[in-house]
Amino acid sequence: MDLSAINDQLISITGVIDDFMYTYILVILLVFVGIYYTIRTKAVQIRYIKDMFTQLTEKRHVNGQRSISSFQAMMVSTASRVGTGNIAGVATAIATGGPGAVFWMWLMCIVGAASAFVESTLAQIFKVKFKDGEFRGGPAYYIQQGLGQRWLGIVFAIALILCFAFGFNGLQTFNMTSSLEYYIPDYAANGVALGVGIVVCVFVAFVIFGGAKRISIITSIIVPIMAFAYIALSLWTVFANVGELPAVFAVVFQSAFDFQSVAGGFAGSVVMLGIKRGLFSNEAGMGSAPNAAATASVSHPVKQGLVQSLSVYIDTLVICTASALMVLIFYVQNGDAAAGLNGMALVQMAVNNSVGEVGIHFMTFAIFAFAFSSLIGNYFYAESNFLYITKNRYALFAFRVLCLLFILYGAVNSFDLAWNLADIFMGFMAIINLVVILLLGKWALAALDDYTKQRKAGKDPVFLASNVPGLPEVQCWKEEELQDIGPKPIQEYIDEALDPDFSPLH
Template sequence: MLDVINQWIAQANDFLYGYILIALLVISGVYFTIRTKFVQIRLFPEAIRVLTEKKKEKTGVSSFQALMISTASRVGTGNIAGVATALSMGGAGAIFWMWVMAIVGSASAFVESTLAQVYKERDGEVFRGGPAYYIQYALGQRWLGIIFSILLIACFAFGFNALQSFNVSSAFAYYVEDYANSSVPMIIGLILAAATALVIFGGVQRIGIITSGIVPVMALLYIVLGLYITCTNLGRLPDIFGEIFAGAFDFKSIAGGFAGSCVMYGIKRGLFSNEAGMGSAPNAGATADVSHPAKQGMVQMLSVFIDTILICTTTAMMLLNFGTGNKELTGMPYVQQAVNAEVGAWGIHFITVSIFLFAFSSLIGNYCYAESNLKFIKDSKGLLFVFRIIVVGVVFVGAQANFDTVWNLADVLMGLMAIVNIVSIILLSKISMKVMNDYTRQKKEGKDPQFHPDKLGIKNTQCWK
């Protein structure tokens, strides 16, 4: 029965990405890139400057903490196991298409997070918002906002969190003989579930504090390892880039089997990793306490850059130094063996620790998104408590899940979310352009931009009166 269900999900997955989502992602990314006059390049230095600004209130979430919450969700097993899957299934050319999606998608990331800031709500001492909120307040379609929230909760609280937990568990297969039939997956699940419970019952501020500590340190150490492996194999770089570009532009091969091509795997795994345009990161972007919505839009662009251009490329370089010849070797075992070949057994231990911490930060970042959307549907303390218990249970079960089923289900849910969000931000592009132009105008006047929606004719804002 499970095989039949997995086959149905896989077919839906192929149809969704092969006929709808890729075209929508590319068209919207190019549209926003042109409409914003290449905001991802033009305002990149300003985005770095804004990142250092302090929050306005002591109790809020800073721009940096909001970035780390979104980066925590982005920088997870997708950067390691996801890249390994893209390479083993789609070939080296998949990396090129991941880069393209990151650069083009950064404009979509700017737009969606700017809109999330415009239409955020106050939730006690912090803010919450995201696509569900701008769909309700800007488009006036609460029913569609509820559908988006349900998709996001199913995708992040259940699909992605189960996947993160599974990938952590699989990283320990190296250490245990007959791992699948041992009690170790259950023990790993218990540890992850307990650690997740300790954090998520502490609220968004605790999530921000934890992720702003874990993510930068682990990302830096991981990049240093990747740079070391790359620098010790500098002679291989021309061949590696040759593989990437040759695979990316092998149009005959792509046309012959698009569903399994480097383009398909590059975009799918790229979207899973950086989430640009998907509608997830705006939920974190909305929590930031800033003086102008465009500031957090720019900061969220950086998260896409950190995720794909820095960390995914780090993984790709390590794996391509090792080679892509063994199609049976995928996911975490592929990464572990690639690192082991370069630095020895300690590299495997480092990757295991990295995946554990990256995945843990993703688990709590994903929960942050889901909580915001649950409150959008119904703000109830009792419901929230039950939901937290269920999330912890999913983390536990996920450590013992089926690899193919979880990947395919997460892909389908992610795709449906992205479709709803992309259509919404295209319809709201006029508002996001007003906000961006207002910011750049004030900067040219030498001001620290302040947002006044009434002056721009923007209505139904909840926190900018």
């Protein structure tokens, strides 16, 4: 059996499916839904930027039990969003589609933040409370409660599992191992990739089988620290090369509007690559972040919708832009040296160009930290949806083992196949969710109207299901559940993160 020929055939088949899905279905849906809800919400993602920050400090205690705060829910979703897509994905978009892909990533981020607001608000409205007092929810839940179609909820849950547990997590380990190419040029052939995959699987298994109660440390502390360090490196690069910025932005906008190139092949164009890599990075409209948004205990669904919109901005406008600027400065200064480089290799050489070899070592560490946090965040999404389908503990054990095998497979996968599979699974899942939020979005808009009225009256908005006429039966948001809420000190976040008995992932 010629494994190389089989791999080439798989790349070809998945490439055709990938191109068709994005060119003729997904791009149209993404743009339409984002613009539609930007108009219907009167640009809520811009109007309420201040509220996005103020709602982060809200903490609610339900029936005397501790529950997940807005901040922690955002950190879980950010842990999944902020992964190798922010580093290797941006570099891939620039190398394959051109520098203009960055502009289309920015644009889709702002438009997509409206979709992210709607899906996360819906997740809050239709969330359910488990016996342990914690909340769960997401598209599968709002499909079942809002549309009354459990079968479609199961289809979405399967699509999400394929996307995150098998597609994205395989890609995360692929990018981890590919970051070693600088140190070990033949890493893929001499067993190093397999060894790294095994080690990563052991650490992930330690977490998902319940051996690490302090997983909230990863999402609430390590992710922000790594993100700030990464942004600091980018700022150093920008300030050290500030004279190159006019050329950088010139090449971005020149490439972004090169419509002659777009007409020559839209599937591989700068617009398409920007949208695909932007969606992979910030996940706006995909239906992933609502799984984390639903776990937060807040007084009004809109509060978490705003917080999740902020997470989209952090992901793309801050962290992806940090990656893009480092790569583009290298691109402008060393056009010939950048040619032929892609993914992590391109990012590492860009950092080396700015701060020397120490930057390469930092990037290698960053990619492992970001990828590992994404593996955990992605698994959290997948398990939540698996439990929606069945709660059989034997089936759950088999599912966890299968997830680990796909993580291992990702370490030895090929570049093109890894991206194609992730794109296909992501696209299938996003199509279902985008259609659903178009059907159910009126309830998110009604909640936004309620929030706006209370804000104008000078109140801290509190949501009651009975205040929205015609709203389908929901489990939460009943009057008897309302309790006093208030901001909490930052020290409480730290105490929760260090508490061995409390974690948003268990």
